[in-house]
Amino acid sequence: MTGIELRGVEKAYGKNPPVIENLDLQIEEGSFTILLGPSGCGKSTILRMIAGLERETAGHIFINGEDMRDVSPGGRGIAMVFQNYALYPTMTVKENIEFGLKNIKTPKQEREARVTEVVKMVGLTNYVNRKPQHLSGGQRQRVALARAIVKKPKVFLMDEPLSNLDAKLRAQIRTDLIELHRNLGATFVYVTHDQVEAMSMGTDIVLLDNGRIRQQGSPGSIYSAPRNLFTAQFIGSPPMNVVKAEDMEYRVDHAPHGTVSLGFRPENAVIVSERNPSERGRALFRGELAAREILGDHAIYKFKTACGSIRAKIMSGSTVEYGEWFVGVDRKYLYYFDEKGDAII
Amino acid sequence: MRARAVIFRAAFGRACRAAVNLLIFAVFFIPFYWMFLTAIKSLGQTLRTPPVFWVSAAHWENFRKVFDAIPFFSMLKNNVVMTLGIMICQFFTVIPAAYAFARFKFAGGGFLFGLTLATMMIPAQLVFLPLFLMFSRMGLINSYASLILPWATSPFAIFMLRQTFKQVPRELIEAAKLDSASEWKIIFKLMLPIARPTIVTLGLVTFILNWNDYFWPFVLTTNNAVRTLPVGITSLNTVDGGVRYHVLMAGNLLLVAPVLAVFFFARKQIIKAFTYMGGK
Numbered sequence: 349m350t351g352i353e354l355r356g357v358e359k360a361y362g363k364n365p366p367v368i369e370n371l372d373l374q375i376e377e378g379s380f381t382i383l384l385g386p387s388g389c390g391k392s393t394i395l396r397m398i399a400g401l402e403r404e405t406a407g408h409i410f411i412n413g414e415d416m417r418d419v420s421p422g423g424r425g426i427a428m429v430f431q432n433y434a435l436y437p438t439m440t441v442k443e444n445i446e447f448g449l450k451n452i453k454t455p456k457q458e459r460e461a462r463v464t465e466v467v468k469m470v471g472l473t474n475y476v477n478r479k480p481q482h483l484s485g486g487q488r489q490r491v492a493l494a495r496a497i498v499k500k501p502k503v504f505l506m507d508e509p510l511s512n513l514d515a516k517l518r519a520q521i522r523t524d525l526i527e528l529h530r531n532l533g534a535t536f537v538y539v540t541h542d543q544v545e546a547m548s549m550g551t552d553i554v555l556l557d558n559g560r561i562r563q564q565g566s567p568g569s570i571y572s573a574p575r576n577l578f579t580a581q582f583i584g585s586p587p588m589n590v591v592k593a594e595d596m597e598y599r600v601d602h603a604p605h606g607t608v609s610l611g612f613r614p615e616n617a618v619i620v621s622e623r624n625p626s627e628r629g630r631a632l633f634r635g636e637l638a639a640r641e642i643l644g645d646h647a648i649y650k651f652k653t654a655c656g657s658i659r660a661k662i663m664s665g666s667t668v669e670y671g672e673w674f675v676g677v678d679r680k681y682l683y684y685f686d687e688k689g690d691a692i693i
Numbered sequence: 694m695r696a697r698a699v700i701f702r703a704a705f706g707r708a709c710r711a712a713v714n715l716l717i718f719a720v721f722f723i724p725f726y727w728m729f730l731t732a733i734k735s736l737g738q739t740l741r742t743p744p745v746f747w748v749s750a751a752h753w754e755n756f757r758k759v760f761d762a763i764p765f766f767s768m769l770k771n772n773v774v775m776t777l778g779i780m781i782c783q784f785f786t787v788i789p790a791a792y793a794f795a796r797f798k799f800a801g802g803g804f805l806f807g808l809t810l811a812t813m814m815i816p817a818q819l820v821f822l823p824l825f826l827m828f829s830r831m832g833l834i835n836s837y838a839s840l841i842l843p844w845a846t847s848p849f850a851i852f853m854l855r856q857t858f859k860q861v862p863r864e865l866i867e868a869a870k871l872d873s874a875s876e877w878k879i880i881f882k883l884m885l886p887i888a889r890p891t892i893v894t895l896g897l898v899t900f901i902l903n904w905n906d907y908f909w910p911f912v913l914t915t916n917n918a919v920r921t922l923p924v925g926i927t928s929l930n931t932v933d934g935g936v937r938y939h940v941l942m943a944g945n946l947l948l949v950a951p952v953l954a955v956f957f958f959a960r961k962q963i964i965k966a967f968t969y970m971g972g973k
């Protein structure tokens with residue numbers, strides 16, 4: 349078993365009830381795995397346990413098949429990038445990067461060569477003698493990355509490393525990280541609560557809620573085949589529309605047995621001006637257009653209907669005027685959920 | 694009209710600021726000037742009313758009188774030994790204590806820290822007698838040990854330094870651990886450099902307080918062999934009966950000169966230390 353494996357892991361802080369209980373998780377070697385979930389669901393806790401900064405109260409963590417229980421953070425073959433970068437403030441960029449190598453007594457010559465290479469890779473060659481407080485946010489971020497890369501770890505752990513950057517820089521570093529992952533071939537474990545980051549970078553997404561895994565899979569499968577309401581409503585922007593079947597004005601007659609709620613993605617909705625009774629394969633909602641966001645290449649419309657508000661995301665075309673409309677969804681785009689919120693397939 | 698009013702107000706503001714600056718400067722400068730002036734006056738000039746603010750001929754012999762009246766250089770040496778001794782002792786007691794209180798959870802840690810702070814509230818006058826008796830039983834009166842040991846640590850410094858250590862973000866230490874740094878590396882390469890401004894400031898405060906300290910060296914010594922400068926200078930007061938302000942001030946000038954020199958050379962460091970501590 350290569351990669352990272354968590355087996356029956358539990359974590360409780362002090363005497364508080366555990367925030368993570370009996371967690372089984374496999375992270376494949378070489379994957380770009382995203383731990384995704386709402387704030388407080390335990391993403392950082394899991395990452396910190398893998399790093400050895402937090403001790404699991406039960407269960408085992410394996411890295412490349414080796415039990416990490418008694419292995420110190422420095423001995424786990426990992427590197428971590430923190431949200432606030434955690435650069436050593438009294439050291440220069442170069443000293444920051446080579447600190448880890450010095451501590452494991454890497455010969456000076458090799459050290460210099462590796463630092464030079466990494467500094468070039470992240471484009472900081474002209475800043476090696478600066479202190480972190482004299483760098484911009486993006487530059488600090490790159491120092492933090494360089495500090496991780498230089499150790500040539502098998503595993504990179506990143507805890508929301510982009511959240512302190514502005515949108516443009518974030519998009520740029522996102523691409524850089526994808527490239528970096530491809531070039532290094534190392535395992536990346538990346539924590540975020542931003543689904544756009546997760547979908548765009550990850551090869552594997554682990555969706556967490558309250559310390560439990562709600563779904564794990566490729567971005568494509570998480571998007572197109574959500575296994576429960578939580579996943580369905582967490583992924584996608586705007587999130588999936590979910591309505592109670594019994595509230596619907598026009599019943600969907602082909603819903604499978606046990607259906608309590610129906611879901612469909614805003615991007616699969618169409619807006620029509622009148623009800624066409626011949627269209628049998630469609631779920632239909634009558635609603636009043638309540639709000640309209642025109643966003644360039646697409647527009648988002650919010651309708652008030654008998655079963656709550658519904659959003660439709662329409663790729664550019666003529667603007668829909670305020671008034672009464674029908675929202676239709678092809679049956680192939682409908683998702684059905686039972687009373688426990690699990691998808692019926 | 695409006696424009697003129699604005700200009701006038703700006704000028705008025707500048708003038709006010711200048712006046713305030715001048716006032717502050719005067720408050721700090723005049724005592725020093727007066728000390729220096731008195732030190733080069735003759736006895737007659739010091740006693741004149743109204744006081745004279747300028748003398749045409751300096752009486753430098755006042756300084757010679759200081760050297761004649763007290764064993765100045767031996768006292769200076771005592772002062773240096775005592776102050777340096779205290780600073781070195783505090784370096785080795787304060788830093789480990791502050792570090793332990795800041796970073797480690799151990800049984801009784803909170804209680805011990807409370808106890809440390811509580812010692813700050815005990816006035817010196819309350820403990821000097823027991824302390825004197827203790828030292829005399831140990832045969833330490835009139836030794837450097839009696840001058841240094843009472844100040845070998847400082848609860849205030851422990852408190853300040855602990856705060857500084859505590860303010861270091863947890864992630865920084867975690868990053869160092871992930872960089873395979875041992876606890877010693879974390880202390881010497883990370884924590885102490887970060888705490889350097891605080892340590893320098895505390896060192897300066899310790900230096901000034903102990904350099905000028907009068908009470909303890911006075912009560913814990915009985916002869917001039919180990920007495921320090923502040924004690925010696927004060928004794929100038931009473932030589933030959935009458936009060937000789939000019940000699941006293943000459944002695945004082947010699948006493949504070951090193952402090953002023955330190956301030957002058959460490960000015961940048963001091964300002965940095967205080968702004969760093971305030972800005973955090």
Ligand SMILES: Nc1ncnc2c1ncn2[C@@H]1O[C@H](COP(=O)(O)OP(=O)(O)OP(=O)(O)O)[C@@H](O)[C@H]1O
Binds near residue numbers: 385386388392393394
């Ligand atoms: N040191 C700690 N002591 C006590 N409770 C903690 C500690 N750290 C985290 N927790 C609790 O554990 C739970 C999970 O926290 P964690 O930091 O892992 O969440 P997260 O998913 O990373 O959230 P965010 O997206 O806000 O960073 C939270 O309920 C939090 O209150």
Ligand SMILES: [Mg+2]
Binds near residue numbers: 391392507
């Ligand atoms: Mg977190």
